[in-house]
Ligand SMILES: Nc1ncnc2c1ncn2[C@@H]1O[C@H](COP(=O)(O)OP(=O)(O)O)[C@@H](O)[C@H]1O
């Protein structure tokens with residue numbers, strides 16, 4: 122089952138991410154898709170803040186992944202927009218860790234994603250409105266969505 126959430130502001134998106142964080146579990150994988158400016162990084166900010174991470178979160182476009190280890194759980198924030206297939210970047214290594222992975226532009230590495238994960242597709246409606254469509258893959262993610270949404 123898919124779930125839909127309409128965000129009417131940046132604060133709505135931050136709060137939604139915080140609510141999902143409250144249901145986190147080790148090895149959680151969240152895949153974010155949506156055009157530039159749809160709010161993928163805003164979502165990561167809300168999640169990171171809820172984990173107690175105080176760093177300023179920005180898209181790790183040139184590094185692929187940023188690791189934050191000062192929160193309640195480790196956070197691996199990836200942006201694979203510029204991933205190069207020839208690059209020996211082991212995304213898979215991160216999926217096997219106990220921390221939480223959040224991947225911007227995850228659809229670009231679809232064939233490398235774990236089967237069990239939460240896909241969130243974000244659509245821009247107007248200046249301040251975004252529609253977020255949640256597609257849980259696997260029982261843990263189904264339960265998470267029904268608890269939060
Ligand atoms: N409801 C909303 N949720 C998230 N961001 C919003 C919303 N409305 C407007 N915005 C704006 O959209 C932009 C989203 O930027 P960002 O999170 O960096 O996008 P992305 O990482 O998807 O490229 C920000 O400038 C933010 O202020």
Ligand SMILES: [Mg+2]
Pocket residue numbers: 161162180200225
């Ligand atoms: Mg971004």
